Amino acid sequence: MSGPSAIPVITVDGPSGVGKGLVTRWLAERLGFHRLDSGALYRILALAAHRRDLDPHDGAMLAGLAPALEIRFVGTTEEDEAIMVDGEDWTHDVRKESTGALASLIAVQPAVRAALLQRQRDFREAPGLIADGRDMGTIVFPDARLKIFMDASAEERAQRRLKQLSAKGIEAKLAPLREEIRARDERDRNRPIAPLRPALGAEVVDTTGLSPTQVLARVEVLLQRSGFV
Numbered sequence: 629m630s631g632p633s634a635i636p637v638i639t640v641d642g643p644s645g646v647g648k649g650l651v652t653r654w655l656a657e658r659l660g661f662h663r664l665d666s667g668a669l670y671r672i673l674a675l676a677a678h679r680r681d682l683d684p685h686d687g688a689m690l691a692g693l694a695p696a697l698e699i700r701f702v703g704t705t706e707e708d709e710a711i712m713v714d715g716e717d718w719t720h721d722v723r724k725e726s727t728g729a730l731a732s733l734i735a736v737q738p739a740v741r742a743a744l745l746q747r748q749r750d751f752r753e754a755p756g757l758i759a760d761g762r763d764m765g766t767i768v769f770p771d772a773r774l775k776i777f778m779d780a781s782a783e784e785r786a787q788r789r790l791k792q793l794s795a796k797g798i799e800a801k802l803a804p805l806r807e808e809i810r811a812r813d814e815r816d817r818n819r820p821i822a823p824l825r826p827a828l829g830a831e832v833v834d835t836t837g838l839s840p841t842q843v844l845a846r847v848e849v850l851l852q853r854s855g856f857v
C-alpha cells in the first residue's frame with residue numbers, strides 16, 4: 629500500500645470531560661504516533677472569531693477565517709502543551725469552558741466543519757495518528773484501523789472537569805459546569821451534521837467509575853486485539 633491511507637489512525641471520540649485527553653496522549657506516547665486534538669481547532673476558530681468580534685453564527689465568514697490562522701501545537705503532555713496561534717500563546721484561553729461552549733456553537737455549522745476537514749486530515753503523518761474528537765471515526769477518518777468511543781455519566785464528567793480545571797488554575801463551580809456539560813452534550817449529539825455518536829464498528833468504553841489506570845488497561849486490550857502491539 630502507498631499514499632496517506634497506508635498510515636494507521638486510531639480514533640477516539642466521545643463527549644466532553646470523558647477522558648479522551650488522557651487516553652489519546654497515552655496512546656500517542658505508547659505507539660510513538662502523532663496526535664490530533666480536533667476540539668482545539670474548533671476552540672481556536674471560535675476564539676479567533678470572538679477576538680475579531682465576528683458573528684459566531686456566520687458560517688461563511690468563519691470558514692473564510694479558518695485557513696488564515698497559523699496554528700502550532702507545542703509539547704505532548706497536558707503540563708507542557710502550548711497552543712500557538714499566529715505566533716501568540718493562546719493555551720489558557722483555548723482551554724476555558726467558555727471557549728468550549730463557543731466551539732460547540734460554531735461546530736454545528738456545515739461551512740465550519742467543511743473548512744476544518746482537510747486541516748484535520750493533514751495531521752495524518754507517518755508513523756501514525758491518534759485522533760481525538762467527536763466525529764473522528766464517523767467522518768474525518770472513516771478508514772481508521774481502530775475506533776474507540778468513550779462515554780461516562782454526565783455527573784462524573786462534571787466532577788472530572790472540575791478537578792482538571794482547578795489543576796490548571798482555572799476557577800469553576802460544579803453546578804454551572806454540570807449544566808454546561810449537559811447543554812454541550814445535547815448540542816453535540818443532536819446536531820444534524822456529524823453528530824456525536826459511535827462509528828460503525830467502534831469499541832465502546834464506558835469509563836464511569838473507572839480509574840485512569842483501569843481505563844488505560846481496557847485500551848491496552850483493544851490495542852492488542854487490533855494488532856497494534
Ligand code: DC
Nearest residue numbers: 666667668670731732735761762763
Ligand atoms: O473536545 P473539546 O471539548 O475541546 O471540543 C470543543 C467543542 O468543539 C465540542 O463541544 C464540539 C466541537 N467539536 C466538534 O464538533 N467536532 C470535533 N471533532 C471536536 C470538537
